[in-house]
Amino acid sequence: MKEILEFxxxxxxxxxxxxxxxAYIRIDKDGQxxxxxxxxxxxxxxxxxLQKEKWILTQLKKHLDAPQQTLGKNILFFxxxxxxxxxxxxxxxxxxxKNEQPMREDIMQRHYYNFYKTExxxxxxxxxxxxxxxxxxxxxxxxxxRMKRRWxxxxxxxxxxxxxxxxxxxxxxxxxxxxxxxxHLKHLNHSAAFHQLVADSLPDAQRIHLSIKNERML
Numbered sequence: 416m417k418e419i420l421e422f423x424x425x426x427x428x429x430x431x432x433x434x435x436x437x438a439y440i441r442i443d444k445d446g447q448x449x450x451x452x453x454x455x456x457x458x459x460x461x462x463x464x465l466q467k468e469k470w471i472l473t474q475l476k477k478h479l480d481a482p483q484q485t486l487g488k489n490i491l492f493f494x495x496x497x498x499x500x501x502x503x504x505x506x507x508x509x510x511x512x513k514n515e516q517p518m519r520e521d522i523m524q525r526h527y528y529n530f531y532k533t534e535x536x537x538x539x540x541x542x543x544x545x546x547x548x549x550x551x552x553x554x555x556x557x558x559x560x561r562m563k564r565r566w567x568x569x570x571x572x573x574x575x576x577x578x579x580x581x582x583x584x585x586x587x588x589x590x591x592x593x594x595x596x597x598x599h600l601k602h603l604n605h606s607a608a609f610h611q612l613v614a615d616s617l618p619d620a621q622r623i624h625l626s627i628k629n630e631r632m633l
Contacts, residue, residue: 420457422448422464422471429460438463442474486523487512490530494585528561532579535559539577542593550616552600566592566627569599584630591623 420427427448438452440463448471450460464471484491489498490505499509511526512518536559547553555573562568562578569575575596581589594617602609614620 418457420450420460420464422461423468425475427460427464429455431455440464440467440471442471442478446475446478448475486520486527487518490527491583492534493582494588528579531582532559532561534582535577535579538582539589539593542590543575543597546590546593546597546616550594550597550612552597554597554600567596569596569603571603573600575600584627587623588627588630591617591620591627594620595624 416431418429418431420429425448427450430449430451431454432451433454435451435453438450438455438460441449441451443449448464450464452460452463455463484496487499489496490508491497492502492505497505499505499512508526508530512523539559540557543554543557554569554575556575558574558576559579560576561580562576565578566581566584567575567577577592577596581592584592591613594613598609598612598616601612617623
């Protein structure tokens with residue numbers, strides 16, 4: 416069940432899930448405010464939104480200030496917004512859009528996701544080898560798939576999965592995610608020992624970590 420609430424001139428999409436015990440607020444990739452909770456009165460929902468007012472306004476500003484990717488014209492690639500026709504490396508992607516005009520948005524988006532997956536599979540394994548040797552930590556298996564909320568994950572079996580959208584981030588941010596997941600091979604938690612291993616393995620890890628928290632997946 417969904418209902419729409421108002422907040423400071425913005426719409427808040429309230430997703431009601433009766434089994435939820437807590438309320439969660441997020442800003443989705445389109446800049447929409449989403450509140451997920453169990454059954455709440457409108458008054459209670461508004462109260463929760465007002466309690467998170469500062470956070471919501473900050474996140475909305477980040478969304479407005481973030482690079483805006485336009486399908487078929489530019490792409491967020493290694494931390495930069497690049498025009499498809501001005502980068503020789505991206506000409507193949509640009510030709511796909513020229514040859515298939517007019518093209519539906521969902522098909523264009525699929526071309527982007529396929530491009531990111533290919534690039535992730537080409538770029539990330541070499542960085543894994545580099546950091547695995549430096550940290551003496553080796554995953555049992557690597558996987559790549561598009562994820563909505565996480566840049567990477569590590570299972571108790573030593574399988575590391577990377578979000579193919581990582582290619583949107585800068586190379587130093589990608590390195591951080593790789594080191595973070597490799598560190599989970601030794602510490603499957605976020606303990607002090609885990610954070611120390613990350614810091615020992617990557618200079619300026621804390622600064623890079625904070626920069627990634629400000630990124631959103633397009």
